[in-house]
Amino acid sequence: MKPNSTHSELNQYHLGNWYSIYRLIVATCLLMIFLITAPRLTHDYQYPQLYFYVLITYVIMSCIQGVVLKKINLNIPQQLIGLFAVDVLALSLLTLAVDGPNLQLSLLFVIIIFAASLLLDAHKALLITLIAVISVIYQLFLGNLLAFSSLNNISNSALLAFLFFVVYATAQVAVRRFQLLENLNFSQSLELDRLQNLNRYILEQIELGYLVLDESCNIVLSNPAACVLLGIPPLYAYDQYPLRQAQPDLFELIKFEQLKDGEKFQFESQFSHYHMHIEVQKLMVPRQSLTLLVLQDARKLNQRVQQLKLAALGQLSASIAHEIRNPLAAIVQANELLPDSPAQQQQQLSQMISKQAQRIDSIIQDTLSMVRNKETYPASILLNDFIPRFIQEDLADIATKIQCTISSPMAIIFDEAQLRQILINLIRNAIRHNAAGHFHIELNLYRHEANARIEVRDFGSGVDAKDLTYLFQPFFTTEITGTGLGLYLSHSFCEANQAKLSYVAQKQGACFQIECPAVALN
Structure with a gap:
């Protein structure tokens, strides 16, 4: 075929080759059957010599046309028309030789028409169908002119001609469906190929190394970054190889059955000068279980972590400086006014200095609580007993403003001091933001x-x-007077205790929700 041949032309060429093999087999089989049965079934052939010579010619023409189609793959549609024309002519003469159509030859006619509908366009396939109809019907009139008795089979020939048109129409419907499916499959294959190339390009450009292993510890997929980190040839990025052959050190290190999802470990190899950080991820795909190893250069990873720490420290320092600047400016201003002010105003300025100093101290204390890696001491807490005691001990001044509802006895595992701090922050925030017409906030506990x-x-x-x-x-x-650390610390304390603090939208007001696993009551 030509290099620029379309997908449809390639299919037509391949199907044409298969059809040429089929017709050669049919012609050969018919000739062998005739040679074997002719001596005993001479009365079944009206003109046995015509039948024999037609079969000999049909076999020779099938061989020649098949070789030409295979070797000289030019003008394929014209060659296929020649194949079908020879088929129709040969079967027509065979039908004439046996004095009218029979079941075997009729089926061969039907196959020819159906194949022509598949391999040729609609107009050429219709032409082949009409030739077949004419050859079947008008040979009867030719037989009558030659004093044959073929006119007795006129009804069979007419029925066969009608069957040809039915097969042609059915084949055209089938061909349209096949073409739609073929076009759909072809477009999907192009899209799939495009996505695969895109994925391959992304994998080639990314700095992370990806290594996918199957259940037998064979490399299913890898990218060039993984090959560089592991010190293996780049060809492994484009083919599948056993891990034992590609990277024996890694194969010896990991125990494939013991790898857990999310597991992380460090790795060094004599085949590579990189110190690697490897993370394990389990991939569940149909009919197989795969393991993804995400590889990173540990030195670069540590550098990035250090950069993030420095960036976070800079942001924290800037935030602290910004928060302290306002109360500090107020203290400086009050201190300048203090000597020349009357006694009553000096007392107000002293109170202002004290208040702003307390605010600075609050900011420092909250900041220290945030940056300290304070150890958590979780313990079982029976909420039904803890909540009333907590309100009386830590929130006595606003206890009358808290409407507490506990639906059923329940217990949780939590650090008690941190739970107290979380609830103090949330409840005092709620009291501070409550509407003027409402004199209480709600504290609800339920499963x-x-x-x-x-x-x-x-x-x-x-x-x-x-x-x-x-x-x-x-x-x-x-808030003007707020430090902005209360909710952050509450959220951090919840995470440290395997709990979740979230905001739940309401039609009116705000609702903060703590959710953590409940434990069985003794």
Whole structure:
């Protein structure tokens, strides 16, 4: 075929080759059957010599046309028309030789018409069908002119001609369906190939190394970064090889059955000068279980971590300086006014200095609580006993403003000191933001599936949608006097105790929800 041949032309060429093999087999079989049965079934052939010579010619023409189609793959449609024309002519003469159509030859006619509909366009296939109809029907009139008795089979020939048209119409419908499916499959294969090339390009450009292993510890997929880190030839990135052959050190290190999802470990090899950090991820795909190893250069990873720490430290320092600047400016200003002020105003300025100093101290204490890696001491807490005691001990001044509801006895595993700090922050925030017409906030405790939920709800204006993204970030506050660390610390304490603190949108007010696993009561 030509280099620029379309996908449809290639299919036509390959199907044409298969059809040429089929017709050669049919012609050969018919000739062999005739040679074997002719002496005993001479009366079944009206003109046995014509039958024999037609078969000999049919076999020779099938050989010649098959070789030409295979070797000289030019003008394929014209060659296929020649194949079908020879088929129709040969079968027509065979039908004439046996004095009219029979079941075997009729089936061969049907196959020819169906094959022509598949391999040729609609007009050429219709031409082959008409030739077949004419050759079957008008040979009867030719037989009558030559004093044959073929006119007795006129009804069979007419029925066969009708069958040819039915087969042609059915084949055209089938061909259209086949073409639609072929075009769909071809477009999908192109899209799949495009996505595979895109994925391969992404894998080639990315700095992370990806190594996918099957259950037999064979490399299913790898990218060039993985090959560089592991010190193996780049050809492994484009083919599948056993891990034992590609990287024996890694194969000896890992125990394939013991690898757990999310497991991380360090790796060095004599085949590579890199110190690697490897993370294991299990991939569940149909009919097989794969393991993904994500490889990183440990030195670069440590450098990035250090850079992030320095960036976070710079951001923290800038935030602390910004938060301290305002109360410090107020202290400086009050201190300048203090000597020349009357006694009453000096007392007010002293109170202002004391208040701003306390605010600075609060900012420093909250910052220290945030940056200290304080150890957590979880213990079993029976909420039914803890909550009333906590309100009386830590929130006695606002106890009358808290409406507490506990649906059923429940216990959780939590650090008690941190739980107290979380609830103090949430409840005092709720009291501060409660609407003027409401004199209480709600503290609700209830079970949700296997978890215990603690909700603190007020009836104020709630949290603006634009602030939700920054709600649990340090130093974010909408209050002038706030430090912006209360919610951040509460969120961090919850994470340290395997709990989750989240904001739940309400029609009115704000609702903060703590959810953590409940434990069985003794």
